[in-house]
Each structure stands twice: as structure tokens, then as C-alpha cells.
Amino acid sequence: MKRYSAILLLLLMTTLGWMGCKKDDAPIDEDGLLITTRAECYVSNFELLGSDFQTVRTRNAVIDTVACTINVTVFFGTDLKNLFPQFTLVTDAKLDPKITGFTDFSDLANPRSYTVIAGNRQVRKTYKVIVAVQPR
Amino acid sequence: MNTKYLGYTLWFFSLCLSMVACKDDKYTVPQPKNQLQNDCIKRTLGPNVAGLKIEFAYAMALPAARGKIVSAQVEASIPGDAATYLENKSYYTNGSGEDVGIPIGDPSVNEGAVTKVTFTKDTNAVTLRYYYVIPPTAKGKEVKFTFSAKSSNGETVSYVMGPYTISNMDMVLDLPVKNGDACYISIADMAVYNAADAAANAAKIDLVYLYRAISDVSFNHALVSPAADTTYLPGVVLPTGVNRDTKIRKTWNLRDRHLARLQYGIYIDDLDFQQLDMKGSPDYAINLKSEAGAWVETADGKYRAYIYMNKVDDAKKSATISMKRYTLK
Structure with a gap:
């Protein structure tokens, strides 16, 4: 009888141990973000802040999700070298390159590009941020 | 049988535990020490800038049977400005929330680094405020305060506060600036000049204040460096030599x-x-509103400053600015 209990206990512990070691199989990407099934890939809102963290847009940015462009007009006198862009993306998507701080947008002839990567990490769309300064 | 005993033991044990848990600590009224005592707190917050006050509240008391307090004094490690004083009034707050002062002695006297109040009223317990006006000579140094009180039976107590670091910053408040008139700002002098004075101090002019109401553009109140693009200095004729x-x-x-x-x-x-x-x-900051500010670094890298817009007046094309400045070199 005692022997049977010991065997039973051992079996139980083995099962528990096996369960404990079972790996979570949900896929994550190199940033530790969950890879989902969503294939949507677009920018839904765009904001541009100045060095004082106040908006520098004269009106809402125009986002063309087909042409993949973001047109934004900023106030006269905006310091284009120190702008803080903020992207709002569709659920589960991420941005490349990441926004790490103030960014230089002063080269108006060569607009900066940002790539949106869908939740399934299969679809990538590169958006151009075209900045124009309000004329005087 | 064993199970029964085990049950009893458990019951007994939990009963003991509950008794321990319910035991109340008896409160006893603390016994005052039969001697002159004191305590002190610092009331001001923030950096200690030359010209500002550091405020302390110094409390002292002794039992009536041991006499009365005859004097209180503070010794600062660096003598304070002439305006430094120790209150000669003890304050209480009345029903309307106002502080009412009761004089307990003569106004304080400064003798070098010592500020002293001699008591003229029978006083057993009092809290006096001490205001140390930071002298410019203390900048960048540390200052320490020794508060002490003396009773009629010769007993003395003392309390040391600090050391406190005195900031290297300079500060100037409420400089009026006006478009086209007193509009040339010098960080080195921490002053505002008109065109004639600016020409005489051309090498020290760091910023120009201007106000422009331009349709469709938010220009308004601006601080612009003399060397900035003329787009940001519309209609401004700079005095000779103003070009930083x-x-x-x-x-x-x-x-x-x-x-x-x-x-x-x-x-x-x-x-x-x-x-x-x-x-x-950049070398310009336009559309500055009331309560906005700007960090500034002079062309020679000697000073860094923060200019705060206390108020702006569109109609009068003027503003009031305050400045904190730090010397780098």
C-alpha cells in the first residue's frame, strides 16, 4: 500500500513539474511585443510638439493612408530642429524607427520616413512626414 | 484519544493567541523633562538664493519652577545681510486665522554673525521666527546656524541647523520691458536698456524684446537674439554693435x-x-505668453539663464520679466 502511495506521489510531482516547465507559445517579436493576427497597418493620428511640449500644428495633420503621407503645417517661427513627433497607430502595430526624443525636421526637401508594422509583423507601410511652415 | 487531546491543545492555543491580540497598551502621560529645552525647524523650501530669506522657527521652553527665558540668539557661520532678524514676537493664530504677535522682548540686535533677542516679559515657552537674509558673499558656500537660549538660572541649550548650500544663482525680479523702448536685455548685467544705453553697452546685449501683431501669424511677444534672422526682427533697427x-x-x-x-x-x-x-x-523665441519662459545661453557661454514672463500686455506692447542666472565660467 505504502509503495503504491509513493509511486502515485512521484507521478503527481512529475506531472506538476512538467506543467511548470511548459513554455508559453504565444509569439513575441524582438521588442517583446505580442505578434497578433491583425494585418491592419496605418497611422490614425499625428501630433507634432515643440520644445515647450505644446503643439506646433496650425491645424490637424492630413494623413493619406493610401499615398502613405502625413502633411502637417507648423506655425511661423517653429524651431524645426527640435520637434517631438507623436504617432497614433492602429491596434497592435508598431513604428520603426522608434521615437526617442526631439527630432530634426529642418530638412524640408527630404521628408523623414517612418515605417508602420502591422500586428502580424507581415505588413509594413512607410509614411513620409511632410512638414510645411506657415508663410508670413 | 490522541485526536481529542490535539483538539483541546489547539483550542487552548488559539484562546491564548486571541488574548494576546486583544491586550491594550496602556497610555501614560509623558513626563516633561525638568530642564530648559529647545527645538527648531526650517520653514523655507527650494534653493537658497542670495537676497532671499531662509526662515526658521525656533522653540524653547522650561518648567515655571526653573525660572524664565532671558535671551535667545542665533549664530550663523556666515554673517547674514543687515536685514537678518530674529522675531521678538510670539505668534498665535486667532479665530479668524490671522497670526497675532505678542512681543516678548526687544527687537533683535545683529552683532556680526550673532542675532540676539533679550526677553523683557516673563516667558516660559516661546517660538521665535528667524529670518536669515542670504548675503551675496555666501554664494556657493555652506552656511550653518547655532540657535541657543538662556534661562534665568543660567541654564543654556543650543540646536544646530544645517549646513545649507547657498546657490550660485543670481536672481532679478519684475524687469519691465517695452517694445521699441526698454527692450534690450543684458544677461551679464541682468538689466534692460533702451536704445541709447544699449549702444553704450553693445557687447552685453543678449536679447531684444519685441511685440508684433502680424495677421495670420502668432508672433506677439518675442525674445530674439540680435544676430537672429531679420525675419524674426521685423522693423527692428539695432543700435551699433549690438550683434550677439x-x-x-x-x-x-x-x-x-x-x-x-x-x-x-x-x-x-x-x-x-x-x-x-x-x-x-534656435536664437529666437516668438509667441511667448504670460507664465511662459525661456532657457537662455549667452554667445560667449559665460551665462545660462531662465527668463520667466510674469505678465504680458498686448495693448501696451510690453511685458514684465524675471530672471534667474547661473555663471558658468
């Missing part, structure tokens, strides 16, 4: 308590200036 290129960065929501004197508990300290990175900053 000052870096300036607009800021919002930084209402320094010393400069703004508003309810916000934010202080700019030496460290902020030391860590400030003005690389890549």
Missing part, C-alpha cells in the same frame, strides 16, 4: 516659485543650469 547670437529655448509650464511667486512648488536650481543642454537651440 544668444541661444534661447521656449518653455511652458515651468513657473519657478521664486520668479513667478505663484502656487506652483517648482524651483530652478543650480543643477538645472549645470545639466542644461542648449546645443541646436
Whole structure:
């Protein structure tokens, strides 16, 4: 009888141990973000802040999700070298390159590009941020 | 049988536990020490800037049977400015919330680093305020205070406060600037000049204040470096020799308590200036509103400053600015 209990206990512990070691199989990407099934890939809102963290847009940015462009007009006198862009993306998507701080947008002839990567990490769309300064 | 005993033991044990848990600690009225005692707190917050006060509240008391307090004094390690004083009144708050002062002695006397009040009333317990006006000579040094009280039976007590570091910053408040008139700002002199004086001090002019109401453009109140693009100096004729290129960065929501004197508990300290990175900053700041500010670094890299807009007046094309400045070299 005692022997049977010991065997039973051992079996139980083995099962528990096996369960404990079972790996979570949900896929994550190199940033530790969950890879989902969503294939949507677009920018839904765009904001541009100045060095004082106040908006520098004269009106809402125009986002063309087909042409993949973001047109934004900023106030006269905006310091284009120190702008803080903020992207709002569709659920589960991420941005490349990441926004790490103030960014230089002063080269108006060569607009900066940002790539949106869908939740399934299969679809990538590169958006151009075209900045124009309000004329005087 | 065993199970029964085990049950009893458990019951007994839990009963003991519950008794211990319910036991009340008896309160005893603390016995006052039969001697002269004192205590002190510092009441001011933020960096200690030359010209400002550091306020302390010094409390002293002794039992009536041991006599009365005859004097109180404070010794600062660096003598304070002439305006330094120790209150000769003890305050209480009345029903309307007003502080009412009861004089307990003669007004304080400053003798070098010592500020002293001699008591003239029978006093057993009192709290006196001490206001140390920071002298410019203390900048960058540490200052320490020794509070002491003496009773009629010869007993003395003392309490040491500090050391406190005195900031290296300079500060100037409420400079009026006016478009086309007193509009040339010198960080080195911490002053505002008109065109004639600016020409005489051309090498010290760092910024020009101007107001422009341009349709469709938010220009309004601006601080522009003399060397900035003329687009940002519309209609401005600079006095001869005024040509420095000052870096300036607009800021919002930084209402320094010393400069703004508003309810916000934010202080700019030496460290902020030391860590400030003005690389890549422009040489103009336009559309500055009331309660906005700007970080500034002079062209020669000698000074960093923070200019705060206390108020702006569109109709009069004028503003009131306050400034904190830190010397780098």
C-alpha cells in the first residue's frame, strides 16, 4: 500500500513539474511585443510638439493612408530642429524607427520616413512626414 | 484519544493567541523633562538664493519652577545681510486665522554673525521666527546656524541647523520691458536698456524684446537674439554693435516659485543650469505668453539663464520679466 502511495506521489510531482516547465507559445517579436493576427497597418493620428511640449500644428495633420503621407503645417517661427513627433497607430502595430526624443525636421526637401508594422509583423507601410511652415 | 487531546491543545492555543491580540497598551502621560529645552525647524523650501530669506522657527521652553527665558540668539557661520532678524514676537493664530504677535522682548540686535533677542516679559515657552537674509558673499558656500537660549538660572541649550548650500544663482525680479523702448536685455548685467544705453553697452546685449501683431501669424511677444534672422526682427533697427547670437529655448509650464511667486512648488536650481543642454537651440523665441519662459545661453557661454514672463500686455506692447542666472565660467 505504502509503495503504491509513493509511486502515485512521484507521478503527481512529475506531472506538476512538467506543467511548470511548459513554455508559453504565444509569439513575441524582438521588442517583446505580442505578434497578433491583425494585418491592419496605418497611422490614425499625428501630433507634432515643440520644445515647450505644446503643439506646433496650425491645424490637424492630413494623413493619406493610401499615398502613405502625413502633411502637417507648423506655425511661423517653429524651431524645426527640435520637434517631438507623436504617432497614433492602429491596434497592435508598431513604428520603426522608434521615437526617442526631439527630432530634426529642418530638412524640408527630404521628408523623414517612418515605417508602420502591422500586428502580424507581415505588413509594413512607410509614411513620409511632410512638414510645411506657415508663410508670413 | 490522541485526536481529542490535539483538539483541546489547539483550542487552548488559539484562546491564548486571541488574548494576546486583544491586550491594550496602556497610555501614560509623558513626563516633561525638568530642564530648559529647545527645538527648531526650517520653514523655507527650494534653493537658497542670495537676497532671499531662509526662515526658521525656533522653540524653547522650561518648567515655571526653573525660572524664565532671558535671551535667545542665533549664530550663523556666515554673517547674514543687515536685514537678518530674529522675531521678538510670539505668534498665535486667532479665530479668524490671522497670526497675532505678542512681543516678548526687544527687537533683535545683529552683532556680526550673532542675532540676539533679550526677553523683557516673563516667558516660559516661546517660538521665535528667524529670518536669515542670504548675503551675496555666501554664494556657493555652506552656511550653518547655532540657535541657543538662556534661562534665568543660567541654564543654556543650543540646536544646530544645517549646513545649507547657498546657490550660485543670481536672481532679478519684475524687469519691465517695452517694445521699441526698454527692450534690450543684458544677461551679464541682468538689466534692460533702451536704445541709447544699449549702444553704450553693445557687447552685453543678449536679447531684444519685441511685440508684433502680424495677421495670420502668432508672433506677439518675442525674445530674439540680435544676430537672429531679420525675419524674426521685423522693423527692428539695432543700435551699433549690438550683434550677439544668444541661444534661447521656449518653455511652458515651468513657473519657478521664486520668479513667478505663484502656487506652483517648482524651483530652478543650480543643477538645472549645470545639466542644461542648449546645443541646436534656435536664437529666437516668438509667441511667448504670460507664465511662459525661456532657457537662455549667452554667445560667449559665460551665462545660462531662465527668463520667466510674469505678465504680458498686448495693448501696451510690453511685458514684465524675471530672471534667474547661473555663471558658468
